[in-house]
Each structure stands twice: as C-alpha cells, then as structure tokens.
Amino acid sequence: MTLQELTDLAVDGRIHELELLSLEGGLYVLRARRGSGLYTLLDESGKTLPVRSTTHLRELLRFVPRLPCVLVQQVVHDEMCGLREGVVEPLRLPLFLDEPW
Numbered sequence: 001m002t003l004q005e006l007t008d009l010a011v012d013g014r015i016h017e018l019e020l021l022s023l024e025g026g027l028y029v030l031r032a033r034r035g036s037g038l039y040t041l042l043d044e045s046g047k048t049l050p051v052r053s054t055t056h057l058r059e060l061l062r063f064v065p066r067l068p069c070v071l072v073q074q075v076v077h078d079e080m081c082g083l084r085e086g087v088v089e090p091l092r093l094p095l096f097l098d099e100p101w
Helices: 003-011 054-060 076-081
Strands: 017-023 027-034 037-040 069-073 091-094
Touching (some): 003 027
Parallel strands (some): 017 069
Antiparallel strands (some): 027 037, 069 091
16 A cells, blocks of 8 residues: 555544554564455555654655554563563554654
8 A cells, every 4th residue: 555545544434543554673664454355555666665753654644544553562671571472462552643742
C-alpha cells in the first residue's frame, strides 16, 4: 500500500488502525489494518518504506486523516531469556500522532 492509497482509504474510512512496528536497529515499518489484514506502507517502487522516527511518521502522515495508531514492539527480554511459557504477545502502546512528544 502506497502513501497515496493509505490516504485515499483513510479518507473513505476504510483504515481501522495504524501500527508502527519497531524493528532492530532503530527503524520502523508502518502497517495499516484494513478488514482482517495488515498492509505494509510501500514506496513508489514497491519496497517497504522505512520510517526513521515518530517525527518522520508525523511528517509522512500530515495529509492523512487522524487514525488510531499503536507502537508495536517485541518483548526482547522474553525472547532472550525464554522464561514465560506459551505465546508472548508484543507490547502495544498507543501512539498519539497529533502530539509532538
């Protein structure tokens, strides 16, 4: 999904939520939840568009209608130590894009 497609779908009310997926190395990937699927934000050449920071995300989405957004981060301690049994869900924190900090 390109930024223009995201904007068009958001205007039509067809995007339910945005997820900013935190990756190793200080990079992020933006995904849009539409229906039961997640769609990654792509650049014009079809490659995943890396997001450098929440400030960069705010700049990218300045023309997109306000949507709920969450920061998704894996719980690294649990992955390294392996103390808990069962499925370890990622940490999901609300991210308010209209606030600078």
